[in-house]
Amino acid sequence: MMDTKEVLEIALHSLQRIEHSLKEIEANSKQTDSDVWHTKRADNQKVTVLIRCNIISVGDIDTVKQEFTTEIWLSAIWKEPTLIGKNREEVIWEEQWHPRLVFTNAISVDKMETKHHLYEDKDSDDGIPYAAMNFRLKATFKEPMELYDFPFDCQDLTIRIMSDWPDTDVQFKKNMSIKDSIRIDTFTGAQEWDLHKHVISQAVDEDRELTGSHRKYPMYHITAHVQRRIGFYLWNVALIMFLIMCMTFASFSVDPFEPADRLSVTLTLLLTSVAFKFVVSQSLPTISYLTILYKASQKEMKAANQKYQELCQQINKTWTENMAKRQQRDEEKTVKYEINYVENDHHEIKRKKAKRSRVRPNESKDGKGLGRLKDPDRRRHDGDHSESTERQSKSQSAEYNIPI
Incomplete structure (x- = not known):
């Protein structure tokens, strides 16, 4: 038989276990701080x-x-x-x-x-x-x-x-x-x-x-x-882009016969516009449309590109015209030189003919009864030379259509 003291200890131990179980149940069923419960209005009115x-x-x-x-x-x-x-x-x-x-x-x-x-x-x-x-x-x-x-x-x-x-x-x-x-x-x-x-x-x-x-x-x-x-963007962005665009006209001050220098000026300004556009883009979010500032930049870049194309066309046109003029001048110089050469040759031929037609001491003044030359071989040689020179002069005159 158990005494009363042991029975009380067993009962107390059981009560402690029951109390511990109830606390666990309460802790598990308790709402956390993150749980929020909203109750509707009792009258269900708006x-x-x-x-x-x-x-x-x-x-x-x-x-x-x-x-x-x-x-x-x-x-x-x-x-x-x-x-x-x-x-x-x-x-x-x-x-x-x-x-x-x-x-x-x-x-x-x-x-x-x-x-x-x-x-x-x-x-x-x-x-x-x-x-x-x-x-x-x-x-x-x-x-x-x-x-x-x-x-x-x-x-x-x-x-x-x-x-x-x-x-x-x-x-x-x-x-x-x-x-x-x-x-x-x-x-x-x-x-x-x-x-x-x-x-x-x-x-x-x-x-x-x-x-x-x-x-x-x-x-x-x-x-x-x-x-x-707009003051900041007007003075620090728009004005600078406008000056860059205006500087594209500086390429026309370079000699047209130096296309490399002219193209380097235009390309440098075009690259400057592109770089400045990227700097401006840092002030804006990534958007899928163009702003007024972007449109102005695009127009300035388009104007610079157009000036570049016009410059290339003008360089090609100037180069072609200058080459045509130079070729024409060379042809005129060649023709003039040939004409002068033929005229000088013609005068020389006339001078030689006039020299040969002069009256020699053993000839009469009126040309009648001309005596024979002391050297008949020399006369034949002069006649042959005169005929060959005259034939050469006629052929050159016919080539250049120059009357003798």
């Missing part, structure tokens, strides 16, 4: 959420990454029947219904503060108070930029808000009691952009074709506008 915002500051605007940084204050209020007759301190806000706002285009959130308030509706007699959820948010947002008119572009900086409740449960509207605002004095990108003083806030319809969702969710956009300052 809630209208009024949105009001104040853009406190707009920070860096990155054109290449297509991002911008901003700090905003956002208020979302709605009527809450379950809070009738309660004070703010009496409400457990973690257990209350809220619109589940999500900033869809936020890349990173640096700071976010959330506060809840309770307001009385003075314009209504139903006594239902307004529950307010206020956000103080500093984050970086993604914004696709339209750069067709770069650097004369105007960009929309949009903060996109969505509710995780479908549009059958929640709808967004702008709070018309107080206007939305934006602070200009805190804008840090004033050296590159002009920030406009207005804010456009509106509820938008979600496009199912773009989202691919089987349900529609309410969307709300808050948009600020900035205008790019």
Whole structure:
């Protein structure tokens, strides 16, 4: 037989085991910190959420990454029947219904503060108070930029808000009691952009074709506008490209008979334009269309290429004309030399004939009764030489059509 002490020890040990098992069951069934449970409204009514915002500051605007940084204050209020007759301190806000706002285009959130308030509706007699959820948010947002008119572009900086409740449960509207605002004095990108003083806030319809969702969710956009300052790009890009294009005309100052020098000037300027275009492309994201600056660069490169082609054509034309003129001059010099040579030869022949026809001492003055030469062989030799010279002169005159 066991005594009472042993029975109590066995019972205590069993109770400890049961307690340990219950703790394990509780730990396994307990929700983790990441689990969030959202309960629908008991009345199943569609809630209208009024949105009001104040853009406190707009920070860096990155054109290449297509991002911008901003700090905003956002208020979302709605009527809450379950809070009738309660004070703010009496409400457990973690257990209350809220619109589940999500900033869809936020890349990173640096700071976010959330506060809840309770307001009385003075314009209504139903006594239902307004529950307010206020956000103080500093984050970086993604914004696709339209750069067709770069650097004369105007960009929309949009903060996109969505509710995780479908549009059958929640709808967004702008709070018309107080206007939305934006602070200009805190804008840090004033050296590159002009920030406009207005804010456009509106509820938008979600496009199912773009989202691919089987349900529609309410969307709300808050948009600020900035205008790019063109001074930097005008003086550092456009002016330099214009000067490079104007320098293409310097190739016409080089002697046309030195085509290598002329082509080297044009090709150097063309390569300079291409290199400068790559430098400018570092200020823009990778886009599939041409901006105004790119179009201007393309036109300048096209003009330089056209000047290069015109220069080549002019060099070829000048070279051909000069070669034709040189050949014509050479032909004229050859003909003139041959004519002078024939004329000189003709004069020489005439001079020799005149010399031979002179009256010799043993001949009469009238040419009658000419005595015989002392050397008959010499006379025959002179006659043969005169006949051969005359035949040669006639053949040369017939060749060049020169009358003798």
